[in-house]
Amino acid sequence: MSSRYDVIVVGGGPAGASTAICCAELGLRVALLEKGAPNRHKPCGGVLPWVASDIIESIIGEAIPERVYSNPATLGLHYTPPSGKANSGEMRGYKIHNIHRDKFDQWLRDLAVDAQVDVMYNTRFTLFEESRNLRVHADSAKGPLSLGTKYVVGADGVRSSVRGCLKRQAQTPVMLVGQETWPLTGDFRDFFYGLFREEISPIYAYAIPKDETLIIGLGVKPRESPNLDEALVRFRAWLSQEFAFKPDTRLEREVWAIPFGYFEPGQDNVVMVGDAAGLCNPLSGEGIRLGIESGEVASSAIAAAESGKSLIDTFNSEISGMADMVRGTYDFACGLDDKGREQFVLEELSRGTMRT
Ligand SMILES: Cc1cc2nc3c(=O)[nH]c(=O)nc-3n(C[C@H](O)[C@H](O)[C@H](O)COP(=O)(O)OP(=O)(O)OC[C@H]3O[C@@H](n4cnc5c(N)ncnc54)[C@H](O)[C@@H]3O)c2cc1C
Numbered sequence: 001m002s003s004r005y006d007v008i009v010v011g012g013g014p015a016g017a018s019t020a021i022c023c024a025e026l027g028l029r030v031a032l033l034e035k036g037a038p039n040r041h042k043p044c045g046g047v048l049p050w051v052a053s054d055i056i057e058s059i060i061g062e063a064i065p066e067r068v069y070s071n072p073a074t075l076g077l078h079y080t081p082p083s084g085k086a087n088s089g090e091m092r093g094y095k096i097h098n099i100h101r102d103k104f105d106q107w108l109r110d111l112a113v114d115a116q117v118d119v120m121y122n123t124r125f126t127l128f129e130e131s132r133n134l135r136v137h138a139d140s141a142k143g144p145l146s147l148g149t150k151y152v153v154g155a156d157g158v159r160s161s162v163r164g165c166l167k168r169q170a171q172t173p174v175m176l177v178g179q180e181t182w183p184l185t186g187d188f189r190d191f192f193y194g195l196f197r198e199e200i201s202p203i204y205a206y207a208i209p210k211d212e213t214l215i216i217g218l219g220v221k222p223r224e225s226p227n228l229d230e231a232l233v234r235f236r237a238w239l240s241q242e243f244a245f246k247p248d249t250r251l252e253r254e255v256w257a258i259p260f261g262y263f264e265p266g267q268d269n270v271v272m273v274g275d276a277a278g279l280c281n282p283l284s285g286e287g288i289r290l291g292i293e294s295g296e297v298a299s300s301a302i303a304a305a306e307s308g309k310s311l312i313d314t315f316n317s318e319i320s321g322m323a324d325m326v327r328g329t330y331d332f333a334c335g336l337d338d339k340g341r342e343q344f345v346l347e348e349l350s351r352g353t354m355r356t
Contacts, residue, residue: 005031005118007302008136008149010125010162013042015274015291016155017108021060022299023153024115028306031147032117033138034109035124035156043179043254044101045208045215045285046070047192052289053097059296060111068107070098070210078191081345082198082338085242089349096192098210104288120145127165128152134269151302151311152270155295158257160276163264172264172278174257175203177285178228179217181252184209186245193243194284196341199226200235203333204285207239213251219258219285228255258285261330263323269305271298271315279319279326283333290326294319 009020012034020032034040057063066073075096080088113119123140134152138145154162158174193207205218216239220231239245259278266272273279274291281290301315336344 003147005029005147005149006306007031007151007153008033008134008147009117009153009155010136011154011156011160011274011276012036012040012109012112012119012121013105013155013157013274013291014108014288015276015295016153017105017112017295018056018059018292019153019155019273019295019298020112020117020119021108021115022296023302024112024117025061026299026303026306028302030112030117031149032109032112032119033123033125033136034119034121037121038109039102039106041102042105043177043256044288045179045192045206045217046099046101046104046210047075047208047286048097048099048288049286050095050097055289056292059292060108062111064097064099064104065107068099068103070100071212072190072209073098074190075208076189076191078189078193079345079348080193080195080242081342082196083342084238087342087345088242090191091348091351098192098208100211125156125161128162128270130268150269151305153295153298153302154266154270154272154276155274155291156276158259158275158280160272162270163272163276166264166267166270168264168267172262173260174222175219175260175282176222176228176255176257177217177219178232179215179254179256180232180250182214182216182245182247182250184212184214185248186214186239186243188214188243188245195235195238196336196338196345197238198338198341200231200238204283205231205235206285207243207245214245217285219260221260258282258287261334263327265312265316265319265323267312269311271301271311273298277319279322281326282330290322294322297322
């Protein structure tokens with residue numbers, strides 16, 4: 001293991017692992033610092049839009065292996081508007097991958113090892129310093145580490161410490177997401193269920209059949225009503241009423257956050273990707289694909305920097321389409337009331353769909 005790298009990537013989630021793989025494929029010396037242990041758990045619904053598998057394969061160079069999939073491996077898409085199941089329906093021909101998130105992330109980190117990335121587990125980034133080059137400090141199981149590098153990639157998630165080191169005091173608002181796992185009961189078929197109703201969530205709620213369980217989740221704004229507990233009580237009641245869900249024995253409850261209304265690309269020779277950059281779809285909570293795609297963009301900006309261009313200017317220019325999409329979706333999501341949500345679902349379902 002070297003103490004001098006071209007690129008140090010902080011965070012071994014999808015954004016960090018894919019950035020590290022892409023940079024290693026450019027022939028750069030890369031370290032990936034991950035504070036967790038192998039097989040680290042990330043609270044997640046574990047669904048990917050159908051197109052994501054092709055995108056991931058083209059970026060990573062490998063297809064998602066079968067062992068990473070949950071049962072059922074493929075889901076359809078079903079929307080329920082505020083008025084309830086009577087006006088709900090499936091998006092005809094729409095398919096979604098149902099994956100096991102922890103296995104997916106480990107698969108990517110293992111590919112990073114195959115690509116000659118130094119993957120360092122149980123290694124927590126603490127800060128970077130700028131002198132002639134960058135110096136990254138971390139705490140590892142073996143003691144403090146100090147590593148030199150030309151570029152740092154902040155891929156350390158929604159509560160990014162790398163972003164904190166940029167000292168810009170940027171507002172980084174989040175949406176809290178509560179997720180519960182229950183034994184699978186009720187009239188659920190092989191769909192990702194997206195449900196919209198103001199009294200349950202100002203943004204989105206979902207239900208996902210996965211490996212004989214039902215994962216349910218929703219997002220709320222911190223310090224606003226309803227709070228997570230109230231919202232989950234109402235959501236369970238709505239699912240019971242509309243889908244005969246029987247919430248008897250909860251298997252798991254988790255609370256995490258997604259970015260909600262910020263974009264932080266980085267500065268100088270530090271770039272931010274994935275949740276750390278704020279790149280997560282605010283209307284659907286989809287962030288895995290955006291993390292991987294932003295990792296590819298970061299690696300291409302690093303390649304440009306190696307040939308004398310400005311890293312941050314190149315990254316800003318190449319990431320602008322994705323950042324605009326996230327910003328636009330945020331404005332749309334925040335502007336919806338129940339009438340707008342009803343209309344949104346109606347319009348989505350009218351694009352060649354079937355009502356249930
Ligand atoms: C409840 C919930 C459900 C979701 N469901 C879906 C879904 O079904 N589909 C989807 O596409 N998206 C989903 N998302 C969003 C998705 O999980 C994120 O957008 C995605 O994980 C972002 O990937 P990332 O690599 O940027 O960050 P992360 O996956 O958060 O990875 C960050 C990594 O950095 C590490 N790290 C953090 N701090 C440090 C440090 N100081 N030093 C070293 N390492 C550090 C962490 O341990 C972690 O491994 C969901 C989010 C939530 C909260």
